[in-house]
Amino acid sequence: MDQSNDVASWWRTSIIDMEPGRIGLRGYDIADVIDHAGFVQMIWLMTRGDLPSPEQARLLERALVASVDHGPQAPSIAVARMAVTCGVGLNGAIASAVNLLDDVHGGAGEQAVELLTRVVDLIRDFASPEEAANRALDGWTAAHGPIVPGLGHRFHKDGDPRSPALLAAVDAARDAGVVSGDFALAARAVEAVLSHRKGRRIPINIDGATAVIFAELGFAGPLARGLFCLSRSVGILAHAWEQMQQGGRNKGPTPPAYRWLYDGAAPRRIAIDN
Template identity: 65%
Template structure:
């Protein structure tokens, strides 16, 4: 009989014919085919619904040697599909047309960064001085993209769609815009999502994006309906402000594009997060290269205003 050493491997040959053993000349070494201890059927689809239905997805199909996104083999997509097209495929289930992809790409590119004036960018840089990795700095920054900073695009899409629904119900564009504005202000206060900017008198990104929408509408790629609604909102705001215009900003312009392209409103926020993550990564990396330790939101020579109790004797 063969003896077993403490490593668990046989130290001598096993007799031919024992269960689980074959003569030496009939054995096939498959140790290089899979990690030690891994069963032969690892990764094979299971037919047990208690396992296979634990997660159900139409996004990706995967088995050994096979990766398909929405039915498209990965090797057919690589080198033939842009990142913007891939985002569309993953979120919408189909590949976009060329004009649709150009508009989506423009919206994503336009919102990548706004400097440390933007809280998300400032947080990325501050986090990078705290000794964390790029992923931590990025996560810290992305986590502040909420209703106030980052959510305006989603809210603008909701408003534009609500106005369109009122038009479909029989209201004129002017009446639908007035009612939609009233509803948005009642829900969120005097700041109208997608309009006005605390830094730019005119946001230089918005006119260019709207020009691209107009071009796509002339070519039949989009309807142009939501661009008209957004411009009507801008006109109505000017009327209510006695002629003082509150121009559309990046959130309003990208909301026009996302609405024209048929994206649901919540995806507008997700797409903004994808876009802004590029700037967040760039700033976190630059700050990492520059160095610095524990940089806060203001230089250390400046102190905040204290409005608490007087010193207690």
């Protein structure tokens, strides 16, 4: 088929090639992919262009599993459940929820990859990782404000229970030569410096731990956010489906007996000139 004409070259892709009776993904026949690739391998293949090693796939899978859900109080999950009670189907509920996963709720992983990359780039110029982290934090807070992505948690005050297992997996992968361990070192240095500045421990949270994994595996920052969206979509689907089974109609964020705080003008009437 001639690829030089305007119609054929309107969209260009190295991801998929197909014709009637044949589908190729990144050069692999679809039947071969179905037989030999799991879903995590498929994510890697589609976003990166090749297949991961078993060890790389397992590390990526840990990050995806860890981020699936964090309860119905999470805004994205709450929106999905409310959408279902408004008559929205599963696809609409998922779309509504994923649209909330932006810079504030869902974007910390991408931001943490950016911050940790700065630390890694600076480490060679400083005597210790902590000095590099100190410089990177100064630059980050000057540009973005006091919130440091990937550390601390409003709910898990004493430490995110997901992070230790993920960081231990990174350490094991480093020892096995699967990853460098540079980003894990950077994250721990940021944790130490920020905790010193605050006068209390500010532990690495799920966004920071998964950012370490994504960065160690070579995923770009924007893909870190995309991977989080994929992971959280599983929890969103589960909650939306559960809400469908439970029923309910037009459920808002709080039960009807609870009212919002009104702090506007006192009751008044419109003056009408005769």
